[in-house]
Amino acid sequence: MSRSTLLYYDKINLLKPSGRSQANYRLYSASDLEAMEKISMYRSAGLSLENISEILNSEQTDxxxxxxxxxxxxxxxxxxxxxxxxxxxxxxxxxxxxxxxxxMDKDQWVKILRATGMNDEAMHKWHIEFERQLPEMHKDFLESLGCDEEEVKRIRAWSRSARV
Structure with missing residues (x-):
């Protein structure tokens, strides 16, 4: 972390140094370094400094x-x-x-599946397994193909109603 980042984190009470040297330099302990690593990890996940502070400084926050x-x-x-x-x-x-x-849109995806030899029954089994093993990822995938909300709901319900 840069010096300016450490100064800012100190200012907002996110990361306070454990002590000061005789020359008034900030001193950080091993546990401070662990906190720095956690802060970096949470920042890389896109958490706000407010959320990070909440996690690190509150016993009540899960x-x-x-x-x-x-x-x-x-x-x-x-x-x-x-x-x-x-x-x-x-x-x-x-x-x-x-x-x-x-x-890739839905039509392109179906065209690729058909070119590999998948018929309607095989595609249905594919959707059933995708929904069974990774339901949220299945939803995201369908959305990524341009399926609207109603079509995603219909495909997921169709996938859940059948057994392989």
Missing amino acids: ASNVLENRLLELHREMASLREQQRNLISLLGKDSSLRTTHS
Whole structure:
């Protein structure tokens, strides 16, 4: 961490040094270093300094709740970014070289599955297993293909109602 970061963390009471030298330099202990590592880890996960302070300085705050809330926030952000991506692709039109570079829609995905020999029954089994093993990831995947909320609900219900 940079000196300015440490000074700022001290100022906001996120990380106080354990002591001071005779020359008034901040001294950090091994437990302070552990706290620095936790702060860095939480920052890399996108947590706000307020949330990090809450986790580190409150005996009542459950880190898993804060982390789960951040994960839900990321899911919402990703869904919004996927929607923006679809809108940009639509605005660019068919002539853009970037139209299909970084995204795949449902039709392209189905075409690839069919080209590998999957029929309707095999695709249904694929959805059933995906929903059974990784339900939230299945939902995210369907959204990433451009399926709207109603279609995602319908596919997931269809996947849960059947057995392999």
